[in-house]
Amino acid sequence: MAVAELSPSYVNSRLSATQLPSLSAPVTNRRRLALQRRPRTALISCSVVPEQVKAPVAVPAEDSRGKPECFGVFCLTYDLKAEEETKTWKKLINVAVSGAAGMISNHLLFKIASGEVFGPDQPIALKLLGSQRSFEALEGVAMELEDSLYPLLREVNISIDPYEVFQGAEWALLIGAKPRGPGMERADLLDLNGQIFAEQGKALNAVASRNVKVIVVGNPCNTNALICLKNAPNIPAKNFHALTRLDENRAKCQLALKAGVFYDKVSNVTIWGNHSTTQVPDFLNAKIYGIPAKEVINDIKWLEEEFTEKVQKRGGELIKKWGRSSAASTAVSIADAIKSLVTPTPEGDWFSSGVYTDGNPYGIAEGIVFSMPCRSKGDGDYELVKDVIFDDFLRQRIAKSEAELLAEKRCVAHLTGEGIAVCDLPEDTMLPGEM
């Protein structure tokens, strides 16, 4: 049993510089990012008139330090161009994820890295945003991504600075948010998380791609998305989404269960409005086997009185069963939301997303982020669907969610540059099972 012996000259003759670009480079040790923290503005309570708070101004990228340092094996040189000769790689895209050390991200990041979300020929650079407290966990996530050997995952960076993480980002998936503490009102949460999303909006405005697509998952996600887009005036408002796809998926599942059909036969399901208990799962436009769901299900009492509750109670039920919130299916729904923007929407169908209402054809108030039916050509952009129908029942429920989002907007005026915040949120509309 002899060891194969290769002379150095044999080795050299086999390897040209382009074939093996970093053989001559020094051994790469794992490098870590220095922990750097931007000074935080003091927390502003929503019920206090915030006189000192100015309208948001785009922060110049004063401290952009070029490409942030990479993690472990992802620091290695690779030659994407050389690979183009044999494979049809697309250009590397930068995907920034906040809350990257959390459970939702722990599912989502591996989906993105595997090629399941952006496609099997799309190289990915992941930029992971965490907190100082979670920084070691973030390193753990990066190590697990290394150990997974995903060929499409070409760069991983970890940081606690949004200005570093969002540098050149083409997608920003904003998952991180503070959970609601005991005794905390929705207004408090709006303010607490609003601060985070105002800061992240400023960072996106300063350093992200001018056409970055932003999906806000951290709650209250509609108003967080609004705050984010208002703090990023140089990015099209149309590019900001609040995630209501999990609600849509749950609505489809409940309609399928009720109709006795497999869920791939259910289409055209819209979630209208806020990601809260005022949300409106739309059974009027929904179709089963291509015909109106109302005709198939034929139980108007169930549709009007039980369906919405079933969709909304799902998260709470899951927490009871499973002991924690639904990280896996939330991650699936984020992947679905992205896929809906990067692949053409099937003929005749649509998907729900919380998007900016300016110019909407439904008569919904402008200047809020409202979940509505969208279609995409697969280019990352979307258009609102025109051929939907309304009846009084649907209109009334949409109006209620609209009123709530307008109230939430008044409550965060100090964070959107629209003056003095006035909070008059009447009731708690957090979805059960959410933070």
Place this chain on the structure above:
Amino acid sequence: MAVAELSPSYVNSRLSATQLPSLSAPVTNRRRLALQRRPRTALISCSVVPEQVKAPVAVPAEDSRGKPECFGVFCLTYDLKAEEETKTWKKLINVAVSGAAGMISNHLLFKIASGEVFGPDQPIALKLLGSQRSFEALEGVAMELEDSLYPLLREVNISIDPYEVFQGAEWALLIGAKPRGPGMERADLLDLNGQIFAEQGKALNAVASRNVKVIVVGNPCNTNALICLKNAPNIPAKNFHALTRLDENRAKCQLALKAGVFYDKVSNVTIWGNHSTTQVPDFLNAKIYGIPAKEVINDIKWLEEEFTEKVQKRGGELIKKWGRSSAASTAVSIADAIKSLVTPTPEGDWFSSGVYTDGNPYGIAEGIVFSMPCRSKGDGDYELVKDVIFDDFLRQRIAKSEAELLAEKRCVAHLTGEGIAVCDLPEDTMLPGEM
């Protein structure tokens, strides 16, 4: 804004029985499985002569009750045959997973359901095995799978009875195992978990597909796999695998880091032996850019003294960083292990799996489960690779792992039908960071 009105006759004219098979069925409520528990044999301590324990006998499928009840939306009728007309669906396969409520499964099940593992045209039935304690969590997992709307996922069943879950199984992914308690010796763990795998082997033997492929993940996985296959004499011993793929993936990552190349340039990495600290990550046969890793890395001291330790310490490092064990990357490696069996191995390369040693060409003792280099035609089967080289250093280390597995085998003789157990395990060889 008028509601579209469709007359009943219009509805009927559009829908034939095959198009909409269960419209006329009564509303399907979520049904639950009755909790049924098989009597457990008393725990037998490894150091005690187990005179009462008989050699395993295949248990007849006395209580096979036909198809177990399904979960929620997966109970709905669907017509796979009707779909065949438009799509090229394959025949539904049954995939059984134990420890289904745990964190590794929480990642793996969604990968399987998405089509990432068995392919985009392979419908899946998932059979989830949990414990009485975890039964509600199992329902939570099934609910999250419902909410994910995976079109390939056609059936989900949950149960605490392996005879029910393994019924007709074509794949059995045995992830569930008891964690090692404080002060518990490896010998105790071998016995405690060995009991579980003996029972599951009997269940597989009684009710699974005669060509079921079994991947054992629960530790100590090599000897658990041995116990399992010895209790399933009617299933080919060749069909049982112990997972060493995470070790292989980690070894590839460390070689890439050291060589300064991206990990997709590293190939032919074997993990030899036991999934324990006696495992042998093989740098002698490993290749980087197709040439021997030793020639590329050219640092024999690092290869001989640090490389193996780096691979093995990874799990412990991750626990320190991340606060829990590496569920996500373990799930990725299980998916990799399955994909390696259902897709043809790339020309010239191989993968590692812990398989039965009978007939191996390396001179390794027969009758144990040992990780070795395998190739597959993609038909679920594999063959051992013949063209590997050995030197004294590799031989010595392989011999040490072989000796350990032979000792483990003597320690579980009461569970494999080979007589009286004698335990002489000299040291603790659990990998850091594993249960």
